[in-house]
Structures are given as C-alpha cells and as structure tokens.
Amino acid sequence: MAEHQQWGVEALWQDLEPLLPGMSIEVLARAESTNSALLERVRSDARQSFEPSPYGRRAHDLQPCLLVAEHQTHGRGRMGRSWHAGPGASLTFSLALPMSLSDWSGLSLAVGCAIADALEPPTEATPRLQLKWPNDIWLDGRKLGGILIETVPAAGQRMVVVGVGLNVGGQPPAADAQYQTGFASLAELQPQLDAPAVLAQVARPLIQALLDFQTGGFAPWQSAYARRDLLLGRHVTAGAMEGLAQGVNAQGELQLQTASGLQTVAGGEISVRLAAATDEAS
Template sequence: MLHWDAETLWQDLEPRAPGLSVEVLAETGSTNTLLLERGRQGLDGPCLLVAECQTAGRGRLGRPWWSQPGQALTFSLGLKLAPANWSGLSLAVGLALAEALGERIGLKWPNDLWLRSEDRKLGGILIEVAPLAVPTQRPGERWVVVGAGLNVAPLPEGQASADTFRTGYACLQEFEPGLTAPQLLHRVARPLLDAVLAFESTGLAPLLSRYAARDVLAGRAVSAGALTGVACGLSADGTLQVRDAQGTVHALHSGEVSVRPC
C-alpha cells in the first residue's frame, strides 16, 4: 500500500469532528456504498474512508468511476448533518476542493472539477443522503456521505477513450509532477471537512461569489435535455440559470448540462 500517514491526518481532523476515524483500504467496491451501508446499520460515527483501488465506484447518473492505486484519489466522508437547507451542498464541496487545488481548477455545475479554459475533467463529487438508523433530537439530521474522485496521474497507455472520458481527462500531475494520492488527501481533507461543517451552519449563500469566480459554464452556450441557451450563473439556492434564445431564464435544479460547440 501507499504511505498515507493516517495518524497525522486523524490528529488534524478529529478535533473538528469528535470521534472521527480515518481508514484506508487497499481495495473496495465503492467507498460511498460502504459508508452508506454502515449508516443503515447505525454505525454513524464520522469517518473518512479512502480506497487505493475502487472496483465499483459510482459517479452521477450511475456512471462507473474506477481507479487504480496511485492513479486517482478516491475517498468518502460520512457524518451526521442537519443543515436548514440541503440545496447546494455539492457546490460547497466542489468549491472547497477547487480552492485547495489552486487557481487552475474550475467548477462545472453541479459537481465536476475541470481544468479552466481546457474543458477537461479533473474530478467529480457524489453526495448521498440517508435517514439515520437511530433518529436523534436534531431536526432534519441525516447520514450524509460525500464522495470524491480526483485524477492524480496520467492514464496508462491505451486506456484513454472518448466514450469513457467524454469531456477529456485531466490530472494533477500535469502541473504538479511529483504529487501523490496521499499528499493530495492531506491537502484536501481539512478544507473539505471544514466546508461541510460550515455549510451546516450557513448554507450556500456566503459562497456564491467565490463559486462564480470559478464557474466554467458562465456566459457559455449550454444544453440540458431539450433546453439550449446561455448559462448565467447560479441562484441563491444553487440552481443553474440558463437564458434561452427568447430571453426567458430557466432554473435547473438537477440534470446533465453540456457545453455546446461555438
């Protein structure tokens, strides 16, 4: 296995989430699936779960998200959360990761990280929420699992495919050649945990201007199903605003958005 220094990471994170555990697995099907199942069983102490290799990882719309040791960082954070409004949690998480990774990283609504100006995908986020097995006294509290996959290294020869990577493949070693998956985890774990805890208290609103600064869709022609138009930023609740050719602004709460060719 790679050297993750989980003890140091735990010492940094546990004061922010008392009782948190940091676990590293050589291989699992999906870190999200594993933590969701633990939550259903009532094992709902906060946990950061990392897998060197995922064999059944999942992205949005059920798409597979696989990884090999060292090629990508795949991990999930599970904890109990009770925000007043759940809307925009994936946007808050994406922003925290992008800011931890540097100015070259942009955000594609609702939960992808791209290299700015290049339209290549660097990573993605999958958030899943389930009822608590044992309800608590906090209104609306649920078990939430925040999963992330970030490309670290280039793909092995012959693995790149237009079908698999429809928006292109980007990795962090393109501009940080010596970066490893463990180093990346230590960089992003604290900002991610802080962002999730802050979202519980303050929601998305304080983050909108920072998100706008990294929004790769703003001002561009996009399509979402039968709707085509120009993306014009987010509303206060994190919905994507798209202005069609007639000037009508449509609010997208979820779904797949594609950048249209110029």
C-alpha cells in the same frame, strides 16, 4: 498491483478529529465503492443489524468516517455513471457524517469550491481549476474529477456521504466514456503530489466547508463558485432546455437564459452539457 502508499493516517487523524470529534480514518487496499460501503453501514444500522461490518467497524457505528480506497473497482458518479480509478493513479475517498440541513441546495458546489481552492489557492490570475455544475472539477478545460453526494436517514438524523474522485496521475482507460471531454490529472498542476499528499491537502478544507454549510448554506460560496464557473457565458443544454449559462443563484441553481426567458435548473438527475459538439461535457 501498485505498492501500498504511505497515508500518514495518525497525523491526518490528529489534524481532523478536533473538527469532527469521534471520527475515524480507514484506508482500504481495494473497494468497489467507498460511497456504497459507507451507505451500507448506515442502512445496516437502520435494519438494527449488530453483525460485524465487512470493513472492520460495527455497522451501527454512526460516527464520522473518512474511508479511502487505494483501488476503487466500481466507483459511481451521478445518474448511475461509473467512475474508474486505477491503483496509484487516483485519489478516491468518501466522508460520512451526520448533518442537519433545511436546504441541501448547492452542497456539491461548495464542496467543489473547497477542494479547488485547497489545490489552487485563489489569486488574481485566471484559475486553471474550474467547476462544471453541478459536481465536476476540471483542469485546463479537461475533466479532473467529480463529487458524488448521497444522504440516508439514520437514527432520527440524516447521514451525508461525500464521495470524491480525483485523477492524480496516469492516463485514462482506453475508450473511457467519462473522459470524452479529455483527461486531466493533478500531475499537471502539482507534479510533486501523490494521492496521500492530495488527501492531506483537501481533507481539512472539505470538512470545514461542510461544517460552515450547515450554518450558512451555499450563499457565502456564490462568489467563489462564480470565479471558477466553467459554464458561465457558454451555451449549454440542460435536459430538454438550451440556452446561455448565467451563473448560479444563492441556492446553487443554474441560471439559463433561454428563448423563453431566464430559467433555473436545480440539481438532481439532469445532465448538463456544453452545446457545441466539440465541447460536449459528460
């Protein structure tokens, strides 16, 4: 197994805690799923369980938490898909925090924009990092990572858990279905970065995006997303529909020009794929 990495947790906490007072940062050598671990803490609180958590914190502690796993063994993506993350080759983390939102539409798109802009600041050049609606990050036409957002009620509020998985280096496991479209890693974009450095680069922009989203929703992110929109102008299938992707609206819904007119596709349990067989996206 890879040696433990140096995460600089104290310095990272000092940078982030002013944005999320009371937050904690934890790094685990191994976890099944960082999202599942944080969700279970919240659910344990709902059951009014005050037993010690297997991850070191009391289950009823609902303060913001950034949980990192050096090796995630049973990571999850949308629609029950698995996300494989080898030790040392990936950055896998989840951030849990309470959020008050009247409209959650487009949250994963805003998160994707924040992460992509942190790793590749916007310029006049065509971006290498692109976003595939609703939750994937691609590099040079290949899958780099994904975002999984889950929410759960807790103590009269709602906790959101934002899970992020990014390939930092290495190669995908043989015949891994999540990389049918090709495998990309951040080593191709910024070869000097390891997983702790990537976390330090994206954590603050991610938190700021979540705080901004609470007041402005997705609309302020619409143009930033359009710049990196992988599907824009391409033929795609979305469930039973097929058509030409026309970008996203101010609510973060995919707009699809079909034979029967312009249709909107909301997030949720629906798979969106590039129509051409050679471009099919998982």
